Structures are given as structure tokens and as C-alpha cells.
Amino acid sequence: MFKGFTRFLQSPSGRLKSLFEPQESPSGPMVPQVIPRDEHPVSRQHFSEAALKVLYRLDSAGFGAYLVGGCIRDALLGKMPKDFDVATNATPEQVRDLFRNSRLIGRRFRIVHVRFGREVIEVTTFRGKPSDDHGNHIAHQSENGLLLRDNVWGDIQEDAIRRDFTINALYYNIADFSIHDFAGGVHDIETRTLRLIGDPATRYREDPVRMLRAVRFAAKLDFHIAADSEAPIHELAPLLLQIPPARLFDEVLKLFMAGHGLTTFRLLSHYGLFAMLFPEAEEAMVDLPWAEPLIEQALQNTDKRIAEGRPVTPAFLLAAFLWAPVVQRLAELENSGMPPIPALQAAAQQVISRQLHHTSIPKRFGMPMRDIWELQQRLPLRRGKRAFQTREHPRFRAAYDLLLLREQAGELEPGLGDWWTAFQQGDEHEQRRLLQKVGGDPASQGSGQRKRRRRRKPRPTQDS
Template sequence: MPRGEHGISREDISDNALKVLYRLNNAGFESYLVGGCVRDLMLGIIPKDFDVVTNATPEQIKGLFKNCRLIGRRFRLAHIVFGRDIIEVATFRGHHSDTDNQKLGKASEHGQLLRDNVFGSIEEDAERRDFTFNAMYYNVADFTVTDFANGREAIQKGEVALIGDPEVRFREDPVRMLRAVRFAVKLNMVIEAQTAAPIKSLSGLLNNIPPARLFEETLKLFLSGQGKDTFLKLREYGLLDALFPQLTPLIKDDSSKELEFILRVLANTDDRINNNQRVTPAFLYAALLWYPLEEHAQKVQTEAGLNNHDAFNIAAGDVIHRQTQRIMIPKRFSTVIRDIWILQQRLPRRFGRRAFQMLSHPKFRAGYDFLLVRGQVEGGDLLELADWWTEFQSADNGQQKRMLSALRKKEGGKGKPRRRRAPKAKGSNDA
């Protein structure tokens, strides 16, 4: 496609990506923009990342750029670093022969590619791409776009379609099932029928993906501004069980409080992201695992005869441990998840200085926001508690004291009684 047909302008391309393309070309190599950035430019969307592909090897790329670092074992890539901006450069991928796969151990027994550093031509590279609209290559040398797999037609139809046999391609990399869902939601498309057909039956292959990689994928799924719709689409295709096995039994019913709670949290998260407000994965994971925690805590308390506090803490550790076997949650987030959960136990305790101490807790806001959504979903005493905290945190000191006094009267003087010193026995002798 010449420039007049695809409408991509260099003005819409990152200056750093252009620098990489020009330097590779000037050194005698072929280089192209490829994948999502070309697709998004053709859709009129501003790309977040610009990926480059070339016939230069990773070592040759490193020799051209002092600001280059080579990463990856499964996919050997070059990252050209411009401050916070990173341009990812890959070498054209080639095809593996079955003999090579067996000899070098590059594919698992399930057909999943474990190593992928066989280099080839641009035609082979295009065949190795996952979706048809990701096999379009923009050449800055003559301003053309080469479309190897009818990607423009897929865009016009609004379809997410795999290149090649869907079952084979999903087995090569099961994460492609998650990507298919993410692209369908992000681009407001549908998953083409042949591509969609094997997803449910192959969803269990996600159990073979390293937990650390799945954590990165879930961030893309739920923290891109369309988390609610993405969650529902994952549920539709039976992909949630491989990601959150403790949660899925609780959200089978469309009208369940568990599903309503998660969808509310995801909708709130989407609003914050789309309004350029900060979000943390910890809050989302705390929500996804809250009802599995409640259920497990009740079970521990009943079976072990523990008090509520001890059962809750043991259950929290169990639930996080089980989840990290599927999706690795870094400690900096799992610590915050626990804080949010523990605050759900502490926020009902408001007498004495506790309410004021709670306001100074570093995670109070996250705990309060979490309580607020729980109250909106469950109503009753929980909603009343959330409303009380809404008013208390914005009241002046005098009003706060009056609220605590009114609360004590309402509760009939409940709360921890003041300790009184026992009267001395008659005739006692103080040492």
C-alpha cells in the first residue's frame, strides 16, 4: 500500500522510533515498524509503543546503538533506550523444523514454543505473527505498508483473526487466547469464529504459562481502561478459571454479589484510568480475592476452632499463596492487599482514639474505598458503616467528636470499658 492508501504519516510516529529505523537503514539493513503500532495508526489511534523489526541480528543491533540492551531467552530482543522511552527491536523470525524442535528442546509436549531464536525472512516473520492485523509492516524508506495477511480487511470487518491454524497457534503460545480477548475489547471488534472456536477447550493450557508472565498479562487486561468489559469477555470464553481458580466458583451466577462487587471495582478502576488518576494492582487483586478469602476464613474458623482474627489472618496467607501459584503477585503488592483486607476488620472498631488513629493509617484511603464498594453491593450495616466513614473523614474535629459520642449512645455504651484499679485490701502494705 503506497502512502495515499494507508494514510500513515511520519508526524504520527515517535521520533525515537524514526531514529532507530533510519540508523538501521543507513547501516545497510532492512527495518520496519510492525504490529500493533501500524494497526493503531491505520485505525487513527495513537500507539503507546513503537516496535521495530529488522534483518539485523541482536548482536548487530547492539553494535549500532550504545543505548542498546539485549533481553530475553525465549525471544531474544534488543531494547533501544531513550530515557523512559524504549524502542523494542526484533530480528525477523524464521520457522522451526520438527527435527530442530526435538533436537533443541524448543517446544513442549503441549506444542508450546520454549525458545524462538531461529531467524528468517520478512515473509517468514509475517507468518509467525499472531493476528492478521499485526502482520502489517511500515517501511520508512518508501512510506509503504506491506500487508501480508489481509490485516486491513480484518480491520474493515472488525475481526480479531489468527494467522494459521488456531489450535496450533494457541498451543504454541496460550497467552494468545488472552491477547485475542484484549484486542477484541480494546478495538471494539469480535473474535472471528474460527479463531474463537478452540478457546474454551484449550483454556487449561494457560496453566503452563509462568506465573510472572501472567502477572504482566493481567496488568494489560485489567489496567488499560477497559477492565470491566475485558473481565466479562474472559468469563464468556472460560479463561478466568486458569487465572483465578478460587474466584470462578463464586461468580457462576450472573446476579451474585461476588460478580457485582468485582464489576463495580473494575468500572471504578476504568474511570480512574480514563481520567488519568493513579491505580494500583493491589486494590484490584484485593477485590478479586476478597470473597474467596471470606469463604476460606469461615471454613478455617469452623474446622480449627479459631477466633475470627486468627482464622482471617491464616486464610489471607492461604489465599494469596494459592493465587501466586497461578499469577505471581510481587511482595510490594501482596503487602498492600493484606493491609486493605485487615482494614476491613478494623474499620468497624471506632471507639476511643481508634477512629482518629485509623485516619492516619497510610492505607486508610484504599481500605475506605474498598469498604465503600462493599457497602454499595451488600447494603445494610456495611453501607451504614461506609457512610459513617464518608462523613467522619470530612468533618471538623468538633463534629467528629459529636459523631463518636452519638455512636456510643446508639450502641448503648458499647466499646472497651475503661480499666479501673482494684481497691486496696484493708490493711495492705505498699512496698
């Protein structure tokens, strides 16, 4: 955290309490602690030009304009924010009228996306209490408390109370550059505490995805979850089964593709949440001792690639997560007499069909995932030209990486992975030597098939 801000936080204890602990006014509503510009380190230099354009245009039109949430949290933690969310008292329609480069999205939560080239600034209208009825804008909840639709407009105080975590209820006012802290978020940032606003069980029932967000932020920020905020998670984890699979897949990408996948996986497993996302993988980890080490090593490798700025694909992680269930079903089908190749195809289909009830898998990831699995049967087959053909497969590298993980986790005896490593790195002479070791030198076997003699066309006769 910035040195100046640290000194500010180390002010006398009485001042610290008055600044950062949320206060109740005599009439009841939460009163924000306003931190003036000269007492916090957040500067407009932390914000993108696009975010500032949105703020200034809303302000000049007479609306309130605040940066809110993660961008303020990250700036206070000494990080450069990447995403910028704006909160305002302007309705979505009023925001759309101000920006020609905007569009309304969402039904459950109506928001406005303002696009500047590749950058999108998300603008939300202050939300009110779910039980309020403001004109035609009503919040709808299920019997279990799940918010089905929430387009109730309110004021900034109501909006802050509706935020999920205290560290996300921080508002930067473009009018005077002050920070409004409604729930003690600055203090929780200093103590690295993740705390829900309001009654945790109620907030999780309103939106069970908040349990996943709690884990994601704890892993990303290296925060601990407050005791009262983590207490209901084990009991309420099954509420995630109410969430549409498409939304949960988006959450899976956020959980595992941000560079903190291994820590995230361990926290999800600890709170019983991983079983709600990947139930068959969870079951396989009980029966197969190598299943969990394989997943952990896959996540560790992915985290390393992200840290190095190298490309990653969800297809590989999904293949690793679900490989153990495929192996179990494959064994059952082969034991029933089905040949290996159709058995693998059937096992893959069964595993995917069950998984789709929990998280969707778009085709752009599902097809490569299947290829990675099917190549596990081809990698041991290296006679003739098969090794060269396998190496040229578009998914070979990912399949090879999964093979190495299988060996590291103890599913397979080491050896095949080393052979493929040497084959990729070797020159033509070394490749021939490796093929001879497995009896597959294409030079001695030709193409593995008899060369067909070319038929000559009969010469035309004079009569033809």
C-alpha cells in the same frame, strides 16, 4: 478512522479484494499487498523521534527497517501510537553493535531494547518457521506444541506468518513509507475483526497467552473475534496452566490496568479464561451472589479512574478479586473456633498461597493487599481514638473503597460506609457527633486508658 483512508477502503470491490486479501504466489509463500504512501494515512508524524532514529540507523547500515504491529494498527485506526516495535533482518548482535544505548534481553525470545531516556524501542529480528534449523538457532517445542524457545531467524514473509493476528502483521517500510500487509490486516481493521493467522488451535498451543491477547485486543479496540479464532478457546483454556505465574501476572496487568477492565473481565469469564487466572475467585462467584458484582464494580471504578487520569494500583484490584475467597475461608476458620484476627490472617495466607500457583503477586502489591483485607476488621471499630488511628493508616482509602464495594454488592448492609464518608468530610464538631453515636467520643473517654502518674525521682540527700 481517517477520512481519506475510509474513502480508500471504499474503492471498487475488485480493488478492495486485490489490495487486502492475502494472495498465494504460484510457488506457495504469502505475497504482501504493498500500499504506497499516497494511498494510506500513516505518516512519520505518528512516530516518536526515538523510533525514527532506530529506523534510519538500521536503514543507513544496509538493513531492512520496519515499524510493525500495534503502532501501525493504531495509526490506521486514527489513534496516536504510544509504543513502537521495529522488525529488521539484522541479528540481535548486529543491532546491539549499532546502538551503544541498547541491551539484549530474553532467552525464550531474544530481542534488543534501545533506550532513549524513558522511551524504549523494542527491536526484533525477523523470525522463521519453528521447525527450521538455521545454524545454532533452533525453536524448541513441548509435546503439547508450546514454544519453549524461539530464536529462529527468517525473512519478512516468514516473520509475518509468525505474527499472532492479521492486524498485527502490518509493516511500515522506512525506505519508501509504504505499508506491507501480509495477511489481510487492513481489511480486518476496517471490519473491526480480530483474526489469528494460521490454524487457531495450533497457534494457541504454540503460546496459550494468545488467548488472553485475543480478549485484550477485542476489549481494547472494540473488535469482535472471528468465529474460527474463538472456537477453540473454551477447550484450550486450561493450557494457560502451563504458563509461568510471573508471565501471567504481567498479562493480568495488561488485561485490567488499561482502562477496559470490565469488558475484559466479562470476555474472560465468557471464554473460561478467568478461571485459569483466578480459580478461587471463580469458585466463590458460584457460591456467593455478591462476589461477581463486587469484582465488576471494582473494575468499573478502576476504568473510570484511568479515564480521568487518576492513579490506580493493582493491589486494590487483587484485593477485590480475592476478597470473596478470603471471606469463605475466614468463615470456615472461625467456625472451627479460631479467633477473628488470626483467622483472617490464616485465610489470607491460604488464598494467596493457592493464587501463587496461577499468577505471581509481587510483595509491593501483596503487602498492601493484605493491609486492605485486615482493615476490613478495623473499620467497624470506632471507639476512643481508633477511628482517627484507622483513618491515618496508609491503606485506609483503599480499604474504605473496598468497604463501599462490599455494601454496593450486597455483602454488607449499608451504613458503615456512609459513617466513614461523613467522618472524613466532617469538621471536628461533626466527627465528635459521629463518634458519640457509636459511643466513641474520645473527649469523654480520654485515650481509653488511665493516665499514668509520673513518678518523681527522689531528691538526693546530702550524703549521696
